[in-house]
Amino acid sequence: xxxxxxxxxxxxxxxKLLMVLQGKKDEDKKWTIPSGxxxxxxxxxxxxxxxxxxxxxxxxxxxxxxxVKRGITFGVPVEVHYYKGRVLSGVPVIQxxxxxxxxxxxxxxxxxxxxxxxxxxxxxxxxxxLGEARxxxx
Numbered sequence: 001x002x003x004x005x006x007x008x009x010x011x012x013x014x015x016k017l018l019m020v021l022q023g024k025k026d027e028d029k030k031w032t033i034p035s036g037x038x039x040x041x042x043x044x045x046x047x048x049x050x051x052x053x054x055x056x057x058x059x060x061x062x063x064x065x066x067x068v069k070r071g072i073t074f075g076v077p078v079e080v081h082y083y084k085g086r087v088l089s090g091v092p093v094i095q096x097x098x099x100x101x102x103x104x105x106x107x108x109x110x111x112x113x114x115x116x117x118x119x120x121x122x123x124x125x126x127x128x129x130l131g132e133a134r135x136x137x138x
Contacts, residue, residue, distance in 0.1 A: 003077040007048035008035035009085040010126065011060060012133040016106035017126060018087070020055050020094075022118065029102055032118040033126070035080065036098075044081045052085060055101045057093035060085040066125075084129070 010033050011018040023029040036051035038044060045062055052060045066082040092104040107115065109130045117123060 001077060003079050005038040005044070005079045006036055007038065007044050007051060007081045007083065008033050009048050009052045009060060009062070009083050010066070010129055011052070011058070011085045011087055012129060013087055013106065015130065015133050016108050017112060017130055018056060018058070019105055019107055020101050021103035022100045024100065030118040031115040033122070048081070048083050048085070054096050055094065056104050057095060058090035059088045061088055
């Protein structure tokens with residue numbers, strides 16, 4: 001079975017994390033960082049930058065590769081490359097061709113803890129990075 005490959009971008013600005021509310025029309029919507037699948041014509045880094053732009057309207061630069069998460073989702077092997085990114089420009093606007101994004105929001109650690117996440121296994125990493133950003137801002 002072919003592995004689904006994608007990228008996810010963690011953008012933190014002013015101690016807040018960029019998140020999107022996503023889901024198919026007929027399912028419960030949940031929050032996640034901007035992410036999506038690799039197209040045949042692009043590198044994984046290009047995928048990450050494109051997905052952030054499509055889902056949020058922000059142009060970003062990738063500042064650090066964090067890790068690769070591997071697993072099985074709905075019976076399909078998945079490989080998601082996680083990056084830290086920095087917003088360069090743009091305004092929040094949903095332009096997702098898949099029509100899976102419903103809201104864009106910058107959240108702090110307290111709000112993150114209250115959200116229903118698409119990938120709850122990411123919460124610890126996101127909270128850790130928000131804490132580091134807050135500590136560096138002081």
